[in-house]
Amino acid sequence: CTHFCEILYIELLLVVHGLYLTATIGPKEGWQVYSSAQDADGRCICTVVAPEQNLCSRDAKGRQLRQLLEKVQNMSQSIEVLNLRTQRDFQYVMKMENQMKGLRTKFKQIEDDRKTIMARNFQELKEKMDELQPLIPVLEQYKTDAQLISSFKEEIRNLSMVLAAIQEEMGAYDYDELYQRVLRLDSRLRNCMGKLTCGKLMKITGPVTIKTSGTRFGAWMTDPQASQRNNRVWYMDSYTNSKIVREYKTMEDFVANAVSRTYNLPFKWEGTGHVVYNGSLYYNKYQSNIIVKYSFETGRVLAQRALEYSGFHNTYSYSWGGFSDIDVMTDELGMWLVYATNQNAGNIVIAQMDPDTLEVQKTWNTEYSKRNAGESFMICGTLYITNSHLTGAKVYYSYSTKTSSYEYTDIPFHNQYFHISMLDYNARERALYAWNNGHQVLFNVTLFHVIKTEDDS
Helix, strand or coil: CCCHHHHHHHHCCEEEECCCCCCCCCCCCCEEEEEEEECCCCCCEEEEEEECCCCCCCHHHHHHHHHHHHHHHHHHHHHHHHHHHHHHHHHHHHHHHHHHHHHHHHHHHHHHCHHHCCHHHHHHHHHHHHHHCCHHHHHHHHHHHHHHHHHHHHHHHHHHHHHHHHHHHHHCCCHHHHHHHHHHHHHHHHHHHHHCCCCEEEEEEEEEEEEECCCCCEEEECCCCCCCCCCCEEEEECCCCCCEEEEECCHHHHHHCCCCEEEECCCCECCCCCEEECCEEEEEECCCCEEEEEECCCCEEEEEEECCCECCCCCCCCCCCCCCCCEEEEECCEEEEEEEECCCCCEEEEEEECCCCCCEEEEEEEEEEHHHCCCEEEECCEEEEECCCCCCCEEEEEEECCCCEEEEEEEECCCCCCCEEEEEEECCCCEEEEEECCEEEEEEEEEEEECCCCCCC
8 A cells, every 4th residue: 555545545434425225335345334414405425435345455455466576577588588589580580581691692503604603513502592581581580580689579578667666656655654555544433423423323334243252141241441452342141140251462362262360250141232331240139129339340249239110020122022112222421321210111122321320411311111112222322222132123213312303214224144132332433232042243323413514503
């Protein structure tokens, strides 16, 4: 990747489209969609995309260039050998041509005055001329071949110069320098994305299967508040009767099942609606409506609080059961609880919670039955609810805490393994983490942003 990589990277960050509703925004292979946007009148949509981690690596392109240079050099050497042979043969034929010209002159003189020459000498010259006669077309062919080889040499020389210039340009940048430039661009992209923090869910793509492990039900997660260098993964198999949390240093370690630490929680959990947020685990205590905050660093419970009126232990679970009454969630705006109460007729209640004290700050009552929901997740203060945990599931309903209003949606996603028991949004990764019938998978999301101009403010 040369200096134009940065230009290409930046140019592709914002791709302008005219009509979002009639055109599907799809990045080229190797690029990931971050989000989409348009103005209030729907006139301009942009899609923020970024390359995969190794897109700007010059290894593959450099290797191809080196192979091409080697082929050109080999070709040049072969042509040079052919040229030497041709030149040698050409000199021999040129010598023969001179001899033929001399013989022609002598022969003409003999024909002009053959009466004065003995018949024997005349016949001898005639035979030599007959022997040399077939060499005339060979001579002409050698002349043509010599010109062709000369042309080949010139083309090879030009091509070598072009390739050498490209290689010199690529070599002008050290690989580590290029990598640092990519990191800086990635940082700038994330800063840009920070200005487009919130948006409306438009599309779910995937899934990508990360691993196959555990029972049919469970939860896995990363910390959306962690730094970019902190990629720890936490794994909680089953929906009850367990206190063991496994930690992996990286996603690669998670795939390889290389456990770095194991935590033995003070209380068992219920359901799969757990989250890790700013280094602590938040979960529903077994057979209760109590939320527990557990610090991985200290190995201690930092806070506990009962969620008033909330059903628990399969009173108001999701459609798949599993004691999934209380679902702890996080998004760009903070921490949330999703549950149901008798006071709201078993319909879903959304609560915004202080992550430090676990105090409920505000609640919203929806009209969607908790038992009829497959799963749910929060993005930018809006709750999205799926209509099933089985095949054919889609995001069917959304409730905005900003406007205290709901709407019915139709956003399909691929339930590849037919049974979802955990679906949670990670704002740092802009992805949905899911436990799909013993498979840990990721879904990418595309968000719709309304870009406000100075006139709108």
